[in-house]
Amino acid sequence: MDWLLVIVGAAVGAPSRYLTDRAVRTRHDSLFPWGTFVVNVAGCLMLGVLTGAVLAGAVGSRTYLLLGTGLCGALTTYSTFSYETLRLAEEGAGVRAALNAVGSVAAGVGAAFAGAAAGSALWG
Amino acid sequence: MTEPPVPPPGGPPAPASARPREPVDPDVPGGAGRAPDGQWPVLGAVAVGGALGASARYGAVLLWPTTEGDFPWTTLGVNAVGCALIGVLMAALAAARAPHTLLRPFLGTGVLGGFTTFSAYALDVRQLVHHGRPGPAVWALVLTPVVALAAVWAAARVTRRTLRRRAG
Numbered sequence: 001m002d003w004l005l006v007i008v009g010a011a012v013g014a015p016s017r018y019l020t021d022r023a024v025r026t027r028h029d030s031l032f033p034w035g036t037f038v039v040n041v042a043g044c045l046m047l048g049v050l051t052g053a054v055l056a057g058a059v060g061s062r063t064y065l066l067l068g069t070g071l072c073g074a075l076t077t078y079s080t081f082s083y084e085t086l087r088l089a090e091e092g093a094g095v096r097a098a099l100n101a102v103g104s105v106a107a108g109v110g111a112a113f114a115g116a117a118a119g120s121a122l123w124g
Numbered sequence: 125m126t127e128p129p130v131p132p133p134g135g136p137p138a139p140a141s142a143r144p145r146e147p148v149d150p151d152v153p154g155g156a157g158r159a160p161d162g163q164w165p166v167l168g169a170v171a172v173g174g175a176l177g178a179s180a181r182y183g184a185v186l187l188w189p190t191t192e193g194d195f196p197w198t199t200l201g202v203n204a205v206g207c208a209l210i211g212v213l214m215a216a217l218a219a220a221r222a223p224h225t226l227l228r229p230f231l232g233t234g235v236l237g238g239f240t241t242f243s244a245y246a247l248d249v250r251q252l253v254h255h256g257r258p259g260p261a262v263w264a265l266v267l268t269p270v271v272a273l274a275a276v277w278a279a280a281r282v283t284r285r286t287l288r289r290r291a292g
Contacts, residue, residue, distance in 0.1 A: 006182045007175040010238045014174020015167045018233050021151050033149055040242040047243040048250065068243075069182055074174040076242035078203040079210040080150055080233070082272040086211070086280065087148040104242070105269055112246035116254075 002065055009070015013043075017075050032096055033084040036077065037104055043076035045111040052119015059123075076108075146218045150210065151233045169226045173234015177206075181239050193255035196248035199241070200268050206240035207272040211279030219287040 020042075021035030028034045050068050053059040081104055088097035181202050188198045213231055217223050245268050252261035 003179060003182065006178050010178030011171040011175040013178070014234055014238050015171045017174075017237060018151060018167065018170045018229070021149070025149070025152075031148065035149070035151070043243040044246040047247050051247055051250070065182075069185070070178055072243040073181060073241040074178045074238040076244075077237040078240035078242050078245065078268075078272055079206040079236040079276075081242060082207040082269075082276040083150050083210045083214060083280075084148055085273060086276050087146060091148065101269055101273065105265065108242055108246040109249050109265060112243070112250045113253075116247070116250055 002062070005062055005065040006070040006073075009066045009068075009072075010074035013071040013074030016071075017077065031088065031091075031093055033081075033088075033100060036080050036084055037100070037107070040076045040081060040104055041107045041111045043072045044108040045115040046075075047072040048112040048115020048117075049119040049122075050115075051112075052116040052121075053123045055116075056120055056123035146214050150214055150228065151237075165226055166229045169230040170234045170237075173230040174238035177235040177238025177240075180235075181241065190248075192251060193257055195260045196245075196252075196264055199244045199248050200264070200271065203240045203245060203268060204271045204275045206236050208275040208279040210236045211276040211281075212283045215280050215283035215287065219284075219291070 017039045020039050024035040024038050047068055050059060050064060050072070054061075054064055081100075085097050085101050088094075088100060184198055184202050188201075190196050190198050210232060213228075213236065217228055217232075245264070249261050249265045252258070252264060
């Protein structure tokens with residue numbers, strides 16, 4: 001049952017990442033990987049809110065497996081983020097590569113903190 | 125955008141020594157393979173791959189659970205392995221003659237995208253701070269991207285070199 005929740009969440013999260021990445025890329029056709037940046041920051045914010053809700057006792061472990069481990073886990077990605085950073089550096093866009101690495105980490109972790117604070121405030 | 129030009133059918137084959145160009149965004153559909161036939165097969169491949177990858181990540185969490193306030197070795201390990209594997213995958217696909225169009229969405233966007241995670245990494249850092257462990261929090265914050273980038277760089281480099289040597 002627990003595995004199934006993770007599977008269902010991920011089967012929604014991964015295509016959502018793919019579609020968001022594509023939608024962002026058609027709007028901003030730049031070399032900077034905005035699509036991955038957007039899904040990663042959004043997923044960190046969502047998992048933050050969910051964690052705040054768990055800590056407040058408003059959400060159970062099963063909901064967390066579905067929406068956290070499954071959905072947010074598959075919506076966000078480290079492999080694509082690191083590969084895009086590597087390719088930017090290899091293509092001679094070292095500044096963009098560094099901005100992508102530092103910016104994604106700062107925005108993602110910041111979103112996780114903000115989301116957890118919001119979740120605690122909402123359900124605390 | 126950074127796709128290699130597709131040689132016309134019947135045209136001269138690309139020299140084996142030519143270095144295949146890899147895209148910047150591994151999720152861009154297309155490539156030198158067969159023409160994609162619509163959106164649904166790709167979405168299906170991404171969904172199934174994502175479910176498989178996330179299941180493997182969940183399995184790793186069950187095998188190596190991290191207690192609250194401890195250093196998140198499991199998330200770090202999963203992300204490091206996934207980043208090394210995407211380096212291998214993208215280099216191998218770039219060198220392949222005509223990979224199936226669903227291979228990259230399934231393995232790259234799906235399996236590895238579902239296996240690795242940015243959200244758990246960010247929340248791990250937040251939880252360590254929350255539990256009054258600023259030292260491990262800073263280590264997790266800095267070490268994860270450093271290890272991930274080193275993994276993808278080393279894996280891509282070794283794979284490209286090995287494939288070039290094989291191609292002669």
